[in-house]
Amino acid sequence: MIRVGIIGVGTVGSHVVKILQENEDIITARSGKRIIPVMGVVKNLSKKRDITIPLSTNVDDVLDNPDIDVVLELMGGVDEAYAIVTRALKNGKAVVTANKALLAYHRYELKDLAGNTPIGYEASVAGGIPIIKALREGLSANHIDAIKGIMNGTCNFILTKMMNEKVAFIDVLKEAQALGYAEADPTFDVGGFDAAHKLLILASIAYGIDVKPEEILIEGIEHISSEDICFAKEFGYNIKLLTIAKKSGDKVELRVHPALVPMGQMIAKVDGVMNGISVIGDRVGETMYYGPGAGGSATASAVVSDLIDIARHTQNSPMLGFITPLEKSGLSLMPKEEICTQYYIRVSVTDKIGVLSQISQILGKHNISISSFLQKQDALKANSAVLLFSTHTCKEREIQQALAELGALEFVEVAPAMIRIEA
């Protein structure tokens, strides 16, 4: 028998209790043990909840309870959650958490603290998709060349609508908020921060690299315009918020940003609120994992799979995928400005003679060569045009300098926009 205490009984926690109770037959058959939710800790006891386990407002009732084997941390946040998980581990209790922010900041401390005590966190990345297990165990024979993920359902819902129905960002965002797919303050999702937390967790498993969110390139989808959608369609791309980890020599690129992705790629076909993660291994090639990245029931499915692994004693896999550090490889984070990729650039200009020549000159000076070009008259403004380029591969530093110089040109009407291309 495995006895579980749940700290934070919201949507996910309630679904965990339901699954443990309603699917008890199959869970017991698969794990060889009964897994029983014995106690929940909540902030507010008066809130109505559709579950039947005893509740407390005192975390000590779980953390210091000798009858509890596993602590389920579902409260969210970083500092308080870290304190609670730390206490649970020190008390010898296994931990399961769905808290990506906690892991984005403290995964290495927790690994060291846990030692041989299991910490499950399958639910922290891509909800119901077992991507942690796939990467840490299923693909363990491979050097990971790259990971490209769509790991934020809110952004993918918005971008899919913008592509398919030509609705503006701000209008789809409102719809997403009405449907409960986006928060009242959507910054954490649409700004790319949620996806960045998940990326750092996967990057640790793939590369053994210890990086904090503040160190990596993070851009959101707020500035995607109808012209960008139009260019993407014209040249056979979809636009996705991608989380990218990529090995180049002894450097690892880690970045989250909207990207133009060729329609033929499997990852470009992941639409709506769904998540998809494509992983390129040096031996297996590309595998992709698709499914619901959020939602109480899907996330709880991942939490319970961790509990079953603990019951089966299969959580012997090293928490972050490595038992000994990858000393020799000496992988380190690639500085943002060293990133090389293709770019798409949007420049709004006053339509007059010599404009294209001056722009081309600036691009040429920075070793940026143009791959495709589309010019459109500005529908809203007479005598204005929008120039849309894609480039061959060049350096982030050069693009940023070129964009700054373009923005300073007298005939350029607003700061030029850029979206990276992942071909």
Place this chain on the structure above:
Amino acid sequence: MIRVGIIGVGTVGSHVVKILQENEDIITARSGKRIIPVMGVVKNLSKKRDITIPLSTNVDDVLDNPDIDVVLELMGGVDEAYAIVTRALKNGKAVVTANKALLAYHRYELKDLAGNTPIGYEASVAGGIPIIKALREGLSANHIDAIKGIMNGTCNFILTKMMNEKVAFIDVLKEAQALGYAEADPTFDVGGFDAAHKLLILASIAYGIDVKPEEILIEGIEHISSEDICFAKEFGYNIKLLTIAKKSGDKVELRVHPALVPMGQMIAKVDGVMNGISVIGDRVGETMYYGPGAGGSATASAVVSDLIDIARHTQNSPMLGFITPLEKSGLSLMPKEEICTQYYIRVSVTDKIGVLSQISQILGKHNISISSFLQKQDALKANSAVLLFSTHTCKEREIQQALAELGALEFVEVAPAMIRIEA
């Protein structure tokens, strides 16, 4: 240190040796141990091989070798492989196998024989995709409602070409043979038998059900015609060889056959030699797994992941997913004739008055109602027409009887063809 003996050193075996040697850095860091291929057993020593381990022609050199911890069975076939794996287990050696036929027939005997000795078989289904792990561990909280897989790359290559390039089955088959995607005798692949073996392995993990290949519905793709492709395109379907496991009450449908799949479904987007497996869990909803289902390097990636799991002692997960049998559920195989689904029917007729009325009468008598209808003149034969129907959901028994009656009509020129629809 884990010492591995390999029985059968062909394409996959050679790649296993290469991965263990060339990726030794990351494998050691991830597993905490060195995993060393120490001996290979082959039929023919004189054959040139690009590997550097000692070879023998005597299986005893591996099976009775006290210096070998894990036996890798990569020889294929059923009876001899079963004898060898049995001996390995009796000698206390862990086993890793890529042999789907062996498991399709003997998985339950092997499970009982193994007890706590690990048997890894990730490579036996869908090559490099870690679908065994996903189903057995990642989705363990779920009752599995359905599995729909594209698990034969040869068939998917052929069907993709037929859909995209309007080439006839026999011509694409020749191309596939020339490219090495199909065997000289392609029956095992195009007849659906290879996919059926894989399906039975997944069905055991999902449902704890013990079924042999002879008991389930297996149809191949040999009879798909250009008219079928045409109908599929007209009504928004792709045609795929699907392996289907589906729970209906206390029965489990297990079937392998070509199917019309709506273009919007993620599984319909899996093209070429790639595999994809969609799994519907009662809690998580749909997740899908995509990647290379064959090939030496991809398959070896899965084999080595099993070796790493053994080194990490994470192979404590029950071999077939269940520790105690699912007695209560009492799931059993649904008889073929009880299957309910939608159907597409192709009937070639002499084009004369009253034909459609007689056909409709027969369908009506068997409670089959028509959903879509397309009539085409036969391009090659004057005064002939091809009638293409899709039906609403009805019973397999009724369809089979109706097809027999249609085939007996005087104006029906060849036996009617049928493809099931998976909507």
